[in-house]
Amino acid sequence: MSTQISDEALLDFYEKMDNATEEEQKVIATEFYNKYVSV
Amino acid sequence: MYQYNWLNTGSVNKDFYFYENLKAYVDLPTDNYLLLKFRGLSTGYQRTCIAMPSNGDYTNPTYDINDRYATFKISMYNSPVTSGGANLDTESARKLGLIVLSTPEMYEVKYYYRGDYSLRIHSSIVALTEIPELQSLFNITRAVDSSYIQAPVSSYTEYTDNDVTSQDITTKGLPAEADNNTIVQYGVQTWTPTY
Numbered sequence: 216m217s218t219q220i221s222d223e224a225l226l227d228f229y230e231k232m233d234n235a236t237e238e239e240q241k242v243i244a245t246e247f248y249n250k251y252v253s254v
Numbered sequence: 255m256y257q258y259n260w261l262n263t264g265s266v267n268k269d270f271y272f273y274e275n276l277k278a279y280v281d282l283p284t285d286n287y288l289l290l291k292f293r294g295l296s297t298g299y300q301r302t303c304i305a306m307p308s309n310g311d312y313t314n315p316t317y318d319i320n321d322r323y324a325t326f327k328i329s330m331y332n333s334p335v336t337s338g339g340a341n342l343d344t345e346s347a348r349k350l351g352l353i354v355l356s357t358p359e360m361y362e363v364k365y366y367y368r369g370d371y372s373l374r375i376h377s378s379i380v381a382l383t384e385i386p387e388l389q390s391l392f393n394i395t396r397a398v399d400s401s402y403i404q405a406p407v408s409s410y411t412e413y414t415d416n417d418v419t420s421q422d423i424t425t426k427g428l429p430a431e432a433d434n435n436t437i438v439q440y441g442v443q444t445w446t447p448t449y
Contacts, residue, residue, distance in 0.1 A: 220265075220267070240312075245313055
């Protein structure tokens with residue numbers, strides 16, 4: 216499967232990850248994966 | 255031995271699955287991540303990424319593992335940036351399982367599992383366990399040009415040291431800047447990653 220994630224979504228994801236603890240990163244990654252990657 | 259041929263450029267990611275007989279060697283502990291390390295045999299390009307959990311849950315990851323094989327899913331990019339200019343070669347992307355692998359290249363793939371959510375590989379990390387019985391080769395070719403990796407040229411440079419060697423990996427999922435030897439004989443990475 217292939218997808219194309221928008222720049223806006225990617226940059227928002229990076230910003231959230233950069234400012235999060237490891238535990239928070241897991242939650243952010245889960246939300247992003249299910250919204251943009253696994254579709 | 256795995257093989258993939260790129261038919262498109264850039265910012266469309268392609269899922270790729272590694273099937274390895276994990277259970278013959280280890281029972282993956284609960285809530286552990288599977289981690290892959292890629293090392294380009296001709297260019298020395300090295301990256302690690304977390305394999306995407308089959309349940310899509312990075313807080314309590316599980317993977318498809320049966321008595322015959324485990325599925326290691328990643329998603330690859332053929333370019334370090336999107337058409338709009340966003341960086342794809344990042345720590346956050348690799349923690350998700352999205353990875354930029356420069357092409358054409360033959361990669362050595364090593365497999366690990368770990369209890370923490372990190373990309374770092376070093377012998378001192380207690381939470382990290384290598385699965386030495388599992389090793390693969392992953393050959394990636396491309397049918398399209400890449401703007402970011404120059405085509406190999408016919409030339410020869412004599413080096414006093416072999417700089418195409420396996421390196422420790424930082425939390426960013428790539429070697430430290432001092433260890434990241436990207437200018438080597440057979441391939442040149444023309445972008446500067448975020449260290």
